[in-house]
Amino acid sequence: MARVELKNVRKVYPGNVEAVKNANLNIHDKEFIVLVGPSGCGKSTTLRMIAGLEEISDGEIYIGDTLVNDVPPKNRDIAMVFQNYALYPHMTVYKNMAFGLMLRKYPKAEIEQRVHEAAQILGIEHLLDRKPKALSGGERQRVAVGRAIVRQPKVFLFDEPLSNLDAKLRVQMRAEISKLHTRLQSTMIYVTHDQVEAMTMGDRIVVMLDGVIQQIAPPLELYHHPVNKFVAGFIGSPPMNFLEGDLVAENGALRFHDKSHTLHIDVHESQFAALKHYAGEKIILGVRPEHFLENHSQQAAPGRSMTANVEVVEPMGHEVYLYLDVGGQSITARIPVGETEPAVNKPHVLDIDTQGIHFFDIQTEAAIT
Amino acid sequence: MWFRVLIALGGLAALAALHRTLIQGLDRLLAALDALFDALRGKRWRDAPLALFLLSPAVAILGLFGMAPLFYAVYLSLFNSRRPDRPFIGLANYSRALTQPDFWKSLLVTVYYVVGTIPVTMMLSFLVATLLYRIARGRGFFRTVYFLPYITAVVAAATVWAALLHPQDGPVNALLVWLGFQPKSWLLESRGALWVFSGGWIPADIGPSLALFCIMLFEIWHSSGFMIVIFLAGLTVIPRDLEEAARIDGAGWFQATRAVTLPILSPTIFFLLVVSTIKAFQAFNSFYAMTGNGRGPQNTTQNLTVYIYANFYEFGRIGYGCAVATLLAIGIVVMTAVQWRLAGRRVHYE
Numbered sequence: 001m002a003r004v005e006l007k008n009v010r011k012v013y014p015g016n017v018e019a020v021k022n023a024n025l026n027i028h029d030k031e032f033i034v035l036v037g038p039s040g041c042g043k044s045t046t047l048r049m050i051a052g053l054e055e056i057s058d059g060e061i062y063i064g065d066t067l068v069n070d071v072p073p074k075n076r077d078i079a080m081v082f083q084n085y086a087l088y089p090h091m092t093v094y095k096n097m098a099f100g101l102m103l104r105k106y107p108k109a110e111i112e113q114r115v116h117e118a119a120q121i122l123g124i125e126h127l128l129d130r131k132p133k134a135l136s137g138g139e140r141q142r143v144a145v146g147r148a149i150v151r152q153p154k155v156f157l158f159d160e161p162l163s164n165l166d167a168k169l170r171v172q173m174r175a176e177i178s179k180l181h182t183r184l185q186s187t188m189i190y191v192t193h194d195q196v197e198a199m200t201m202g203d204r205i206v207v208m209l210d211g212v213i214q215q216i217a218p219p220l221e222l223y224h225h226p227v228n229k230f231v232a233g234f235i236g237s238p239p240m241n242f243l244e245g246d247l248v249a250e251n252g253a254l255r256f257h258d259k260s261h262t263l264h265i266d267v268h269e270s271q272f273a274a275l276k277h278y279a280g281e282k283i284i285l286g287v288r289p290e291h292f293l294e295n296h297s298q299q300a301a302p303g304r305s306m307t308a309n310v311e312v313v314e315p316m317g318h319e320v321y322l323y324l325d326v327g328g329q330s331i332t333a334r335i336p337v338g339e340t341e342p343a344v345n346k347p348h349v350l351d352i353d354t355q356g357i358h359f360f361d362i363q364t365e366a367a368i369t
Numbered sequence: 370m371w372f373r374v375l376i377a378l379g380g381l382a383a384l385a386a387l388h389r390t391l392i393q394g395l396d397r398l399l400a401a402l403d404a405l406f407d408a409l410r411g412k413r414w415r416d417a418p419l420a421l422f423l424l425s426p427a428v429a430i431l432g433l434f435g436m437a438p439l440f441y442a443v444y445l446s447l448f449n450s451r452r453p454d455r456p457f458i459g460l461a462n463y464s465r466a467l468t469q470p471d472f473w474k475s476l477l478v479t480v481y482y483v484v485g486t487i488p489v490t491m492m493l494s495f496l497v498a499t500l501l502y503r504i505a506r507g508r509g510f511f512r513t514v515y516f517l518p519y520i521t522a523v524v525a526a527a528t529v530w531a532a533l534l535h536p537q538d539g540p541v542n543a544l545l546v547w548l549g550f551q552p553k554s555w556l557l558e559s560r561g562a563l564w565v566f567s568g569g570w571i572p573a574d575i576g577p578s579l580a581l582f583c584i585m586l587f588e589i590w591h592s593s594g595f596m597i598v599i600f601l602a603g604l605t606v607i608p609r610d611l612e613e614a615a616r617i618d619g620a621g622w623f624q625a626t627r628a629v630t631l632p633i634l635s636p637t638i639f640f641l642l643v644v645s646t647i648k649a650f651q652a653f654n655s656f657y658a659m660t661g662n663g664r665g666p667q668n669t670t671q672n673l674t675v676y677i678y679a680n681f682y683e684f685g686r687i688g689y690g691c692a693v694a695t696l697l698a699i700g701i702v703v704m705t706a707v708q709w710r711l712a713g714r715r716v717h718y719e
Contacts, residue, residue, distance in 0.1 A: 053613050074619040086610040090632040090717035099628070100618035147618075 002064035002077075002154040002187055003029045004050060009059035011045050011211075019045045021211040023059070032181045032188045034202030036195055037234070042211040044159055047191045051157050052076050063155060074103075079148035080157040083164060085140045087132040087147075093119075094128040097147045111150075118149040121180070138169045145177070149184070158190040162197065174200060195235050199223070207231050229365040232286050232358055238321060240286045241331040244362065249279040255303065256285050256359075260327030266303035268354040274368050275359060284365070286358035289321070292333035293351040300349050310348045313341055324348065439698075446691035455688075462692035472693065474668065475676035481577040482672055483649045485585045486592075491641060493589065494596030499626070501597070502604045512598060519594035527658035530587050531556060556580045556659055559666035578669035584659055588652065596641055603637035604630070635716040643708055650701050653678065673697050 004027040011020040020042040027033050035043040048054040050061060052073035061068050068076050079100075087096050094115055101111045119125040122142040132140055141161060148156055158177070162170045178201050181188050192198055198205045199219045207214045207222065207230075215227045226232035232240045245258040247267075254267035254275055265285065267275055300307055308324035308331065315337070322333040322342060333350055342348045359368040421428075446462050448455045466472045497515060501508050518526060533539050534555035542552035553565060562582035564573035577585065607630060615625040631638070653674040657663040663675035671679070673693065680690035 051613075051617060053616070073613075073617045074621075078617065080614070080617050082610045082614060084608060084610055086608065086614040088611065088614075088629055088632075090635075099615075099620075103619040103624060147614075151618075 003027055003031075003062075004155055004187060004189065005060075005062040006046070006050070007060040007062075009046070009049060009061060010057045011042070011049060011054060012057040019211050020049070023213055025206060025213065025216065027187060027189060030185050030187055032178075032190065032201060032203045033206060034198040034204075035189065035191045035206045035208060036193065036198040037208035037214075038193060040210075041208040043191045043193075043206075043208050045211075046208070047080075047157055047159055047189060050155070050189060051078055051080050077154040078157055079151045079153040079155075080159065081141075081144045081148050081161045083160040085132070085144040085164075087140055087143055089132050092129055092131055093124065093135070093143050093146075096132070096143055097150050100147065100151050114150045114152075115146075118146045121149065121183070122146050122176075137165050138173065141165060141173060145180070149180075154187065156184075156186060156188040158188065160192055161190075162192070163194070170197075177201065196237060199235065205235075207234060209234075225367070225369070226358070227367055229284060229286070229360045229367075232360070232367070236288055238289050238332045238334065240288050240358070242360075243285045243287070243326070243329055243331070244282065245285060247275060247278045247281060247283045247359075249276075254279060256283070258285075258327050258329065263306045263326055264303060265306075265352060265357070266354060267359075268357070270355065271359065271368075278359070278361075278368065282362045283368075284360040284362055286360060287331070287352060288356060289332045289334035291353040291356035292322075292335060293353055294335045294338055295349045295351045296338075298349045301351065304354050305349055305351050307347050307349050310342050310344050310346055313344060315341070322348070322350075324350075442691040443695050445688055446695050448688045450687035450689075451685065458688075462689045463696065465689065466693050466696060471668070471671075471676065472673075475671050475673045478577070478581060478670060479650060479672040479674075481581060482585060482588075482652060483646060485577060485582075486588045486649055487642065487645050490589045490593050490596060490645065491638070494593045495600050495638075497593070498597045498600035498604060499630075501601060508601075512601060515597045516594040518591045521591075523591065523654040524658045526591060527587060527655045530583070531659045534583055553579065554666075555583050557666050559669045578666065580660065580665040581670045584655055584670055587655055587659065588649070591655070592645065592648075596645070599637060599641060600634070603634045607633050632717050636718055639708075639712055639716045642712065643705055646704060646708065647701055650674075650697065650704070 004025075006023050006025040009020060009023040009025075010018065012018050023042075023046060025033075025046075035046060037043050045054060049056045050063070052068065052071065056069060063076055063078070088099065091099065097115045097118060098111045101114060106114075115128070116125065119128055122145060124139060124142045124146060127135060127139060127143070132143070135143065141164075144161070161177075162173050165173060174197055177188075177190075181201075190197075190201060199222075202219060204216060204218050205222050206216045209230050215222060215231045217225070222231065222235050226235065229242065233242065243258050243263065245256050245263070248255055248257060254272060256265040256267065257263065295301075295305060306326055308326040310322055310324055311330075312321075312323040314321040314323070318337065320335050320337055320341065322335060324331050324333060335350070360366065361368055447457060447459060449458045449461070501511055501515075504511075533541050536542060536552065536554045536557055539555070541555070545552055558565065558579035560573040560578060561571065561576045562579045563571040563576040565579050611629055611633070612625055615629045620628060651674055652672065653663065656665075656670055656672060656675050657678075660666075660670050663678060664671040674697070677690045677694050677697070680686040680693065
């Protein structure tokens with residue numbers, strides 16, 4: 001097992017396209033780390049550089065204590081699961097899994113034992129004689145994972161392994177990979193564009209945008225303390241609501257007015273110190289959908305309520321998503337199922353949990369804390 | 370004046386009526402045809418005339434230019450064409466061919482040619498294609514350069530090669546002499562290429578003659594472009610992550626090629642093998658253009674096709690020539706069937 005370290009790693013493609021900019025990342029031994037971000041953010045490139053499939057333009061990559069910059073993939077002691085499974089179509093499942101061991105000249109008995117062990121873990125023993133084309137998407141993905149397991153590598157790399165599966169299977173495989181990590185206790189680096197996968201699987205999450213690492217943190221820290229507007233908006237579903245407005249000092253208190261001056265929010269005392277420098281300036285307010293609370297009396301309380309026009313009501317079973325318009329800005333709220341459902345095209349009063357709101361600098365978009 | 374206007378209007382009305390009638394007529398005709406086709410389609414056995422009608426152009430072309438000459442050749446092979454009364458002699462032409470040393474010698478030349486060109490061309494083309502596949506810039510340019518020989522007329526290119534290899538005036542010999550080697554007789558040399566290149570160590574009558582060797586080199590040069598293009602097309606459809614998975618699994622270039630690329634390319638390889646074997650068995654143009662008569666020095670480049678040609682046009686043995694041609698066709702069919710049985714089983718279709 002091993003730690004993985006990236007020091008000032010850069011990847012520049014021909015045409016001076018900088019895919020990864022100065023990445024620094026320290027992945028601990030046995031850690032499950034998730035690289036997440038939108039398409040083209042550099043997460044897959046980072047993973048491929050760790051695998052050795054992409055040369056790095058600058059910087060250093062360590063696996064264990066070895067500098068692997070010039071080590072070919074086969075000598076890095078890693079295994080990778082690809083998005084399109086990358087199973088050898090002409091080989092049986094058994095041979096697909098055994099191929100890496102055969103190339104490394106393992107004794108036949110050991111190959112057989114390892115393949116059967118891995119097949120048993122993944123529940124694919126009955127498929128060993130089949131060829132990939134006779135398997136379903138989920139089964140193929142298991143074989144691809146099996147091929148990685150049998151090698152017992154120092155580090156597992158997953159490149160969006162679940163994106164070709166249907167939603168139900170994805171949830172199932174997500175849990176299985178997490179279980180596998182607990183069982184194998186090895187270092188795993190997992191790339192996804194799906195923030196739900198990131199939140200549910202990772203010990204820590206690395207959020208990337210435009211080749212830059214935005215934040216590295218455990219899931220809940222990322223959720224509660226995003227460092228900037230991008231991370232705040234990317235993590236969480238439905239995403240955080242952002243409202244632009246002015247921060248004003250009134251009678252010794254700080255108050256946020258939205259652009260249309262229909263919304264007035266009192267700043268919670270805990271955020272005072274950081275925010276007072278912004279008094280009189282434009283600022284971005286961030287509220288997660290669940291930080292809107294149902295106001296049962298439908299009487300607006302000054303400084304912590306808002307009245308908005310209901311545009312769409314989406315009952316989800318245990319809760320309701322409300323899509324509302326407040327002064328021309330669209331927001332989403334997530335409230336528990338009440339006795340009566342809010343009416344569409346009618347004003348609705350919601351309270352705001354002022355302890356849960358975030359503020360961002362309008363220029364840098366960095367969180368103000 | 371009014372009278373003329375009336376006539377003009379009447380004429381217009383008549384034209385409109387005629388037009389309408391024509392349109393309606395055409396409509397009815399099409400409806401009738403539709404009904405006819407529907408009726409034909411209604412019962413399966415009634416499909417036959419329509420099917421035959423639709424197939425007739427292809428059947429006519431294939432029958433007239435493919436099947437008829439073939440059967441006619443088989444028919445001719447049963448007669449003695451040298452005698453004015455052309456008597457029926459049964460399979461005598463066949464038994465004669467099988468006992469003629471010239472026939473067997475031509476077959477040997479054909480086998481040398483097939484065995485000497487196809488594996489080399491395929492391996493070389495595969496190698497060039499994999500190299501071309503790896504370069505991102507200039508791939509199209511090099512592909513065109515390699516493909517150029519294939520689109521050049523065989524006779525023209527072969528004549529140029531013959532001039533290059535001319536024993537007295539050819540630049541190849543001039544280069545050899547300049548480098549300090551002995552000039553060679555190339556296309557005029559009947560002794561074995563192995564004898565020539567081993568400095569006399571291997572007996573002169575073993576293997577193809579140097580003249581045949583030159584034709585084989587020409588063929589490799591000429592047809593590798595085609596194979597490179599086909600291999601490149603085959604390589605581009607192999608997903609890149611398969612190669613990457615193999616690299617991570619621990620395969621070097623050679624192992625990845627042997628265990629992953631080649632099996633996936635097997636349908637392409639099999640196609641090229643079958644097509645080029647058939648083509649090599651029938652090779653004629655390059656033999657004829659490079660040696661002047663196809664037979665070469667002491668008949669050492671006389672393959673079966675040249676042998677058939679000589680019997681037809683030089684000796685007027687039409688029946689005998691047809692018998693050899695039939696034997697060649699049977700040979701090709703058997704060869705292809707064997708390839709299908711042996712290699713076809715190892716072909717992996719996705």
